[in-house]
Amino acid sequence: MVTLPDQPLFPEKSRPALVWCRQALPWSETLSAPSINQWVETLGQRIVAALKDEQCPWALLLGPAVPEMNSVSPRRIALIEQGLRDWLKRKQKRLLKTLATPDIPTREACAILQVAWTDPTTAYWSYVPLPTVQAAGAALSLFPAGMPPIAEDHEAPARAFSKLMEAQQRLGRFIRPGETCVDLGASPGGWTWVAVQQGARVMAIDRSPLRADLMQHANVRFVKGDAFSFEPTEPIDWLLCDVAAFPQRTLELLRQWLGQRWCRNFVVTTKFRGSDGYELLPAYKEHLRSSGYEFQLRRLNANKNEMTSMGCLPSNEAGPEIA
Numbered sequence: 001m002v003t004l005p006d007q008p009l010f011p012e013k014s015r016p017a018l019v020w021c022r023q024a025l026p027w028s029e030t031l032s033a034p035s036i037n038q039w040v041e042t043l044g045q046r047i048v049a050a051l052k053d054e055q056c057p058w059a060l061l062l063g064p065a066v067p068e069m070n071s072v073s074p075r076r077i078a079l080i081e082q083g084l085r086d087w088l089k090r091k092q093k094r095l096l097k098t099l100a101t102p103d104i105p106t107r108e109a110c111a112i113l114q115v116a117w118t119d120p121t122t123a124y125w126s127y128v129p130l131p132t133v134q135a136a137g138a139a140l141s142l143f144p145a146g147m148p149p150i151a152e153d154h155e156a157p158a159r160a161f162s163k164l165m166e167a168q169q170r171l172g173r174f175i176r177p178g179e180t181c182v183d184l185g186a187s188p189g190g191w192t193w194v195a196v197q198q199g200a201r202v203m204a205i206d207r208s209p210l211r212a213d214l215m216q217h218a219n220v221r222f223v224k225g226d227a228f229s230f231e232p233t234e235p236i237d238w239l240l241c242d243v244a245a246f247p248q249r250t251l252e253l254l255r256q257w258l259g260q261r262w263c264r265n266f267v268v269t270t271k272f273r274g275s276d277g278y279e280l281l282p283a284y285k286e287h288l289r290s291s292g293y294e295f296q297l298r299r300l301n302a303n304k305n306e307m308t309s310m311g312c313l314p315s316n317e318a319g320p321e322i323a
């Protein structure tokens with residue numbers, strides 16, 4: 001989606017530059033069409049040609065190339081999508097049977113077809129067959145433009161709630177009823193609130209209290225204290241950590257929790273000040289790689305000058321055991 005200019009993007013002395021990628025469109029081609037009907041015809045033909053020998057499920061990601069720029073209206077996209085379904089019903093009904101619904105676009109099982117509009121009449125088209133989707137892992141998002149839909153929620157104690165919502169979507173794993181969470185740096189309680197809404201039990205650690213309703217909540221135990229010296233006494237399903245701390249401290253905390261297998265899943269924010277701390281990225285990556293956990297290291301759409309480390313124990317490894 002980015003065309004590189006002839007001149008370097010960044011002057012020599014400020015390299016290396018760090019760019020977080022929200023979505024990739026491998027082997028993309030530019031398509032143009034003047035009307036909704038013409039888009040339906042053009043894309044219908046592309047889809048049929050791409051999937052002519054495929055039996056696997058496929059996900060169709062339609063959206064603006066850069067959501068912030070409103071390059072195409074949601075209504076226009078919805079009309080094109082409906083038109084495409086009708087077109088396929090008439091011309092290639094079998095493909096509708098393998099079209100993944102939003103609930104089952106699993107990375108393990110889907111080819112990914114993307115259309116990313118730069119304006120109403122121009123878009124990038126990309127088709128990625130299943131083996132490449134599997135090899136790409138988290139580098140290829142299952143959401144149009146790499147933006148999981150997060151509904152506004154005015155009941156949440158803090159906007160930070162959206163980080164945990166997004167992290168779960170990106171992981172494709174969700175906190176389940178009855179699971180246990182430790183929320184480090186929990187105040188005022190956005191993440192704790194998400195977890196209890198999903199039926200979990202939460203031990204929330206912070207120096208400041210949570211919002212009053214959460215302090216009273218039957219499934220929340222608040223511990224006033226230091227996130228970095230907290231150690232769990234029983235197996236934990238989710239480590240949630242949004243502590244405001246220097247990146248080196250957060251890395252140490254991750255090392256301890258993952259090294260000791262204290263949690264089965266984790267979502268941990270690292271906060272930067274300006275460009276300070278970014279030099280630790282290779283150490284984060286190296287640690288996560290060697291931890292044995294499956295992981296993603298991303299800048300979430302809900303992140304500011306932050307990144308999120310998240311992951312889980314692989315399914316073939318037993319859950320945490322704590323002496």
Ligand SMILES: C[S@@+](CC[C@H](N)C(=O)[O-])C[C@H]1O[C@@H](n2cnc3c(N)ncnc32)[C@H](O)[C@@H]1O
Nearest residue numbers: 158160185187188189190191226227242243244
């Ligand atoms: C960004 S806020 C967390 C927001 C929270 N995730 C939410 O959704 O409401 C960071 C929190 O880290 C807490 N914090 C910073 N250092 C801490 C420490 N050493 N121990 C415990 N809490 C700490 C702060 O008190 C603050 O409440």
